[in-house]
Amino acid sequence: MIICMGKDVKASAIIVAAGRGTRMGGIDKLFIKVADLPIIAHTVLKFECCSRINETIIVIRQGQEPVYTELLNKLNLKKHCKLTIGGQARQDSVWNGLNAASGKIVAIHDGARPCVPVDLIEKVIDAAIEYGAAVAAKKMIDTVKESDDDVHISRNMDRSKLWTVQTPQCFNRDVISKAIQTAKSKNLELTDDTAACELIGQPVRLVEYKEPNPKLTISSDLPYIEFLLKKQS
Amino acid sequence: MIICMGKDVKASAIIVAAGRGTRMGGIDKLFIKVADLPIIAHTVLKFECCSRINETIIVIRQGQEPVYTELLNKLNLKKHCKLTIGGQARQDSVWNGLNAASGKIVAIHDGARPCVPVDLIEKVIDAAIEYGAAVAAKKMIDTVKESDDDVHISRNMDRSKLWTVQTPQCFNRDVISKAIQTAKSKNLELTDDTAACELIGQPVRLVEYKEPNPKLTISSDLPYIEFLLKKQS
Numbered sequence: 001m002i003i004c005m006g007k008d009v010k011a012s013a014i015i016v017a018a019g020r021g022t023r024m025g026g027i028d029k030l031f032i033k034v035a036d037l038p039i040i041a042h043t044v045l046k047f048e049c050c051s052r053i054n055e056t057i058i059v060i061r062q063g064q065e066p067v068y069t070e071l072l073n074k075l076n077l078k079k080h081c082k083l084t085i086g087g088q089a090r091q092d093s094v095w096n097g098l099n100a101a102s103g104k105i106v107a108i109h110d111g112a113r114p115c116v117p118v119d120l121i122e123k124v125i126d127a128a129i130e131y132g133a134a135v136a137a138k139k140m141i142d143t144v145k146e147s148d149d150d151v152h153i154s155r156n157m158d159r160s161k162l163w164t165v166q167t168p169q170c171f172n173r174d175v176i177s178k179a180i181q182t183a184k185s186k187n188l189e190l191t192d193d194t195a196a197c198e199l200i201g202q203p204v205r206l207v208e209y210k211e212p213n214p215k216l217t218i219s220s221d222l223p224y225i226e227f228l229l230k231k232q233s
Numbered sequence: 234m235i236i237c238m239g240k241d242v243k244a245s246a247i248i249v250a251a252g253r254g255t256r257m258g259g260i261d262k263l264f265i266k267v268a269d270l271p272i273i274a275h276t277v278l279k280f281e282c283c284s285r286i287n288e289t290i291i292v293i294r295q296g297q298e299p300v301y302t303e304l305l306n307k308l309n310l311k312k313h314c315k316l317t318i319g320g321q322a323r324q325d326s327v328w329n330g331l332n333a334a335s336g337k338i339v340a341i342h343d344g345a346r347p348c349v350p351v352d353l354i355e356k357v358i359d360a361a362i363e364y365g366a367a368v369a370a371k372k373m374i375d376t377v378k379e380s381d382d383d384v385h386i387s388r389n390m391d392r393s394k395l396w397t398v399q400t401p402q403c404f405n406r407d408v409i410s411k412a413i414q415t416a417k418s419k420n421l422e423l424t425d426d427t428a429a430c431e432l433i434g435q436p437v438r439l440v441e442y443k444e445p446n447p448k449l450t451i452s453s454d455l456p457y458i459e460f461l462l463k464k465q466s
Contacts, residue, residue, distance in 0.1 A: 135386070137378070141450055142397035143425045144377075145370070145439075153368070153398075153437045156428045162390070164375035192376045195389045204386045206378075210453050217374060220443055227460045 010054035011125050011170070012103035013047035015040075017111030018061050018086025018093045029216050030111050031067070035229035039216055041075060042114035042229055048077050050118050052125045053107065055080040059097045089189050091196075095180055098173065105129060106176060108193055109167040112216040115228040120209050121168050127205045128170035133197050134205040135169045136213065163206060166213050169193045175202050243287035244358050244403070245336035246280035248273075250344030251294045251319025251326045262449050263344050264300070268462035272449055274308060275347035275462055281310050283351050285358045286340065288313040292330045322422050324429075328413050331406065338362060339409060341426055342400040345449040348461040353442050354401050360438045361403035366430045367438040368402045369446065396439055399446050402426045408435050 017030055017040055030040040037045075040058075047053045056077070060068055062085050072081055084100040086093030094108055105128055107121060120136055127134030140162035146155040171179075171193070179196035183189070190196050194204045216225055250263055250273055263273040270278075273291075280286045289310070293301055295318050305314055317333040319326030327341055338361055340354060353369055360367030373395035379388040404412075404426070412429035416422070423429050427437045449458055 140377070141448075142399065144373070145396050145398050145427070146394045147396055147439060148394065151439060153396075153427055153431070153439065154394075156425070156431065157395070161379045161381065161387075163378050163380055163386075165378050165386075166375065192389070194378070194386055198386070198389065206380060206384060206386065210451065212453075212457065215374075218443065220445075223464065224445065224457060224460070227457070231456070 009105055009129050010103055011052050011105035011107050012101035013050075013053050013056040014094065014097035014101055014106050014108045015043055015047065015056060015058045015111050016086070016090060016093050016097065016108065018059050019090070019112070020061075032216075032222065034114075034222065034226045035233055038071065039114045039225070040111050041071060043109065043111050043116070044075065044077070044081070046114070046116050046118055047107070047109070047121065048075075048079055050121045052122050053079065055082070055102060057082050057084055057097045057100045058111070059084055059086045059093045061086060090191055091180060091183065091189055094193060095184075098177055098180070101173065104173055105170060106173050107168045107170045108176075110215055113167055113213055114216070115225060115232065116168065116213050117209070117211050120207070120211065120213065123209070124168045124170045124207045127207050128172060131203065131205045132172045132175045133170070133194065133202050134207050135165045135194050136167060137163045137165045137206040137208055138210070139163055139208065165192070165194060165206070166215070171197075175200075242338055242362050243336055244285050244338035244340050245334035246283075246286050246289040247327065247330035247334055247339050247341045248276055248280065248289060248291045248344050249319070249323060249326050249330065249341065251292050252323070252345070253294075265449075265455065267347075267455065267459045268466055271304065272347050272458070273344050274304060276342065276344050276349070277308065277310070277314070279347070279349050279351055279354065280340070280342070281312055283354045285355050286312065288315070288335060290315050290317055290330045290333045291344070292317050292319045292326045294319060323424055324413060324416065324422055327426060328417075331410055331413070334406065337406055338403060339406050340401045340403045341409075343448055346400055346446055347449070348458060348465065349401065349446050350442070350444050353440070353444065353446065356442070357401045357403045357440045360440050361405060364436065364438045365405045365408045366403070366427065366435050367440050368398045368427050369400060370396045370398045370439040370441055371443070372396055372441065398425070398427060398439070399448070404430075408433075
C-alpha cells in the first residue's frame, strides 16, 4: 500500500502517558523533574517543536486531568493539545488516542521517551506518509541469546537480521485504525502498534537512526536521560 | 559440569584489545582520552581493582607494544600485567590470551567496555567458579523485530525469552580451551565465547545485572561513556 500525500501533510502526535510505571515502584515517573521540567513536558515539547505536527493528544490516566491541565498551562504551547483518558492496556490507550486525533497521519510515542530527536520524528512521519506505516529502529549491536529457564543460555540467535524498534511509530490513521480493530476483533492484545499492522498485511518501514532515544523504565535509566536532556537544552 | 573451588580462587583477566575499530573510521578508539585516561586504561583499572583478579593479559595488535608499554608504565599497576599479540579474528585473540594466562579461571572482557562495574566482574567470576561458564547479561527490554531485507519488518519476535550478553564472560580455563579448540577443529569462527561452550555441551550461566556497561562501537557512544566514567571517578 503506497500512500503519497506530499510532505505538507500535517500529523497528530499521540503521546501515550497512561502506564502505571510498575517497574519504578508506583511513583509517577513521567512527573519526575529532570533538567528543569517533568519528563513528560520534555516529550511534549519535542512534538511541539516538530514542523510536521499540528496537534498533540496526550493519553493519560483517569484522575490526572488536573495535573496535566496545570502543566500544559505552564508550557504555554502554540499547537493544539488535547487530553484523553487511556484504557486498561496500551492498545486501548492508543485506540482512545486515535479517536481523539484529527490528522491523516498519527505519530504514536511513549511519554517516557523524552530525548527523541525532533528530526527523527520528522523522518518517521515522512516514511509513514510515503509507505503507510513506519517505525524508529536500530540494528541490533549486542549479542542475543535465548533462555528457556532465565538462568542458562539455551540458544544463540543470529543477530544479523534483528532490529530493536522504539517510538515514534507513525501511521496513516486509517491503516492503524483498521489494524487495531482487527486485533480487537481477534481478542489479541498487542503491546506494539506495528505488530497490529502485520494482521492486515500492511508492511512497516524501518527508519534507522543512531542517536540515543532511551525510555525511562527503571530508576537507573534516569542519570543518562538527565545527561541527554541537559545536552539538548 | 559443576566445579567447586571456593571463592579464594584467583582469576586471570583477558582483555581483548586487538580489534581494528572499523566502525570508527580506523581511528584507535581504545586510545581516545576520556575522563583523563585512554578508554583502555579505564578498562584495565577495573580489573586491577577487582579482588578476584591476580593478573591481566591484554591482547593487542602487532606493533602496538610500545604504546601499551608506555601506558602500563604510567598506570603503575600492582598486579601482574602481560601483553600478547592477537590473531586475525576475535576467537584467535582470545586463544592467544588463554595461552598467556595462568589462572584456573579466566575473565574475558572487551577492551572497549571501560565502564564495567567491579562488582559485576566479581559476580561473573564467582558464577564461573561454581558453574564452569558464566556471562554478564541483560533481559531484553526493547521490542525486537526480524527483517529479511533491512527495510521492512518481516516478523515480530517474542522478547520474553531474549537476553543480550556482554562481557565479562568468565570460564574455567579448561572449559573454554576445550570449547575453542572444538570450534577450531570444526573450522567455526565464533565472535562470542559462550557460543563455543554450546559445542561441547557446557551450560553457560546468565548473570543478570542492571547497571550500564556500554561498548564503544561508534563515535556517538562516546558522550555516554564519558558521562559514566566521570560519574565513577
